[in-house]
Amino acid sequence: MTDTQEHTWGERYADSLMNTFGQPKLVLTRGAGAHVWDTDGKEYVDLLGGIAVNALGHAHPALVEAVTAQLGTLGHISNFFASEPQVRLAEKLLALLDAGPGKVFFTNSGAEANEAAFKLTRRTGRTHVVAAQGGFHGRTMGALALTSKEAYRAPFEPLPGDVTFVPYGDAEALAAAVTDRTAAILLEPMQGEAGVVTPPKGYLAAARTIADEHGALLWLDEIQTGLGRTGRWFAHHSAGVTPDIVTVAKGLAGGIPIGACIGVGESGTLLEPGNHGTTFGGNPVACAAALAVIGTIETDGLLEHVTALGQKLRDGLAADPRVTEVRGEGLLIGLDLAAEVSAAVTAGALAHGFIINNPTPHRIRLAPPLVLTQDDAEAFLTAWPAILDEAFEGQS
Template identity: 80%
Template structure:
C-alpha cells in the first residue's frame, strides 16, 4: 500500500476552508518557488502581495534570525526597540504629521482595530465600498461587501452602508453627520485590481471632512511599495485619518498595523483594545528589514518601471480587453470567462497567477521580480492564452 499523497494528507488533517491546494511547495528563492516534485515556478502572486522581497531574502532571514536569538517575544506590558522604531518609521513614511500605530498580526486584525477605533468617535455608521475586501473575521466581514462571504454568518455587527466603488456622488449621498468612517481601498485588490477615477480620493476626503467622519484608507494590499509608492493614497495628495497595513509589510512574517493620524490617534485608550503577539520584536525587525531593503535596492523605481513593462506586454494580446493597476499590482480583463483555465495553463507553464473573478487575472509578484522573469512570462503569455482557450492546438 502506497503512502498517502500530500493532497490526501492535507484533506485529512486541515479544515476545508480553502479547497484542495493547487501545489505543495517545498522551497523558494527570490521570485521562484519549487514544489515537492522539484518543478520550478515563477511566483507572480507573491503569497497574495505578501512576499515583498520574494523568498529567502538574506536581509529578511538575517533580521529574523538575529532578533529571535536576542529577544523573541515580550508582552505588551513592555516595549521593545524594534516596535518603537517601526512605529516611528511608518508614521514618517506616511508624511502626514503626528500619528500613532497599533500593531497586529494580520490585515484582518488591523481592520478590526480600525473598526473599533471608529466606534470611539461616538458614532456607529460606516460607509464601505461594493467590491471591497477587508477580511473574514466578524467585524472585518461586516465591512466586506461580497454576499457569498457574508450570508452564512449574518447577522453581522455594525451599521454599514455599501456604495459603488469610484462613484463620488453615491459616496457623498451615503455619508451623514452620523457617519463614523468611510472605508475604501485606493485600488481594490480582491475585486481584480480596480482603479478608481481621477479625483475620487479627493472627493472622499472632502465628503468626510464636511460631515466630521474619518477617512479610513485600507492599504493592506497596496501599501509598502507595492504600487511604486510607499502608500498608494499618496498619489492623490489626500491625508486620511486612518491607514491599515499588512501583507507585504514584513515580507511574509505575520504583521499588521492600524495607523491613526491627528486627533484620531488618541481615540483608543487603555482597555479599549489589545493583542498578545501584535508588535512583537521579531515581526517588527522583519518589517524594518523590508523597509530598509526597499530603500537600499531602489525597489520603488524598479516596481514602477517593471510594472509598466508588464502591463504593456499583457495588453498587446487582443484577448486581453483591459489592463489596470500601478507598479506590481496588476489586473486584467479577458475577452471571455476563462480566467480559471488561464491560471491552470500558467501553472503548467511554470507561472503562478491568480484568477479573482471569471474573466480577471491578478498579478502581485515580489517587488524583487527581475526583468528576465518578467520577459519570460510575457513570452509565454500568448501560449498560455492559447492553451486556456483551445486556440493554436
C-alpha cells in the same frame, strides 16, 4: 518524489486541515527570490507573491538575517513591555506615511488591523460606516461586516456594524450615503481582491471632502496596496490626500505575520488603555522583519524598480487582443479577458511554470515579489500568448 508520494501529501492535508481553502494546487517545499519549487522538484515563477505578501520574495538574506538575529536576542515579551524594533517600526511607518503626527497599533494580520480600526471609529461616538461594493477587508466578524461580497457574508449574518455599501468610484453615491451620523468612510485606493480595480481620478480627494463636510473619518485600507507595492510607499500618495486612518499588513514584513492600524492626528488618540489589545501584535521578531523589508526597499531602489517593471508587464500583457483592459500601478496588476476563461488561464500558466491568480471568471491578478527580475518578467510575457491560446481554444 513520486506521484504517489505527492498524492499522499494531498491526502494528509485533506485529513488534517479544515476545508476552508479547498484542495491546494501544489505542495511547495522551498523558494528563492521570485521562484518556488514543489515536491516533484518543478520550478515556478511566483507572480502572486503569497497574495502581495512576499515583498522580498523567498529566503531573502536581509529578512533571514533580521529574523534570526532578533529571535536570538529577544523573541516575545508581551505588551506589558516595549521593544526597540516595535518603537522604531512605528516611527518609520509614520515617517513613510508623511501625514504628520500619529499613533500606531500593531496586529498580526490585515483583518486584525481593520478590526482595530473599526473599533477606533466607534470611539467617535458614531456607528455608521460607508464602504464600497467590491471591497475586501477581511473575514473576521467585524472586518466581514465591512466586506460587501454576499457569499462571504451570508453564512455568518447577522454581522456587527451599521454599514452602507456604495458603488466604488462613484463620488455622487458616496456623497449621498454619508451623513452627520457617519463615523467613517472606508475605501481601498485600489480594490485588490476585486481584480485590481482603480477609481477615477479625484475619487479619493472627493472622499476626503465628503468626510470633512460631515465630520467623518477617512479610513484607507492599504493592506494590499501599501509598502511599495504600487511603486509608492502608499498608493493614496498619488491622490494627494491625508487620511485619518490607514491599515497595512501583507507585504509589511515580507511573510512574517504583522499588521498595523495607523491613526493620523487626533485619530491616533481615540483608543485608550483597555479599549483594545493583542498578545502577539508588535512582536519584536515581526517588527525586526518589517524594518528589514522597508530598509531593503530603500537601499535597493525597489520603488523605482517596481514602477518600471510594472509598466513593462502591463504593456506586454495589454498587447494581446484577448486582453480587453489592464489596470494597476507598480506590481499590483489586474486585467480583463475577452471571455470568462480566467480559471483556464491560471491553470495553463501553472503548467507553464508561472503562478498567477484569477479573482473573478474574467479577471487575472498579478502581485509578484518586488524583487521580480527583468528576466522573469520577460519569460512570462514570452509564454503569455501560448497560455491564452490554450485557454481560449479550450472554450471553442
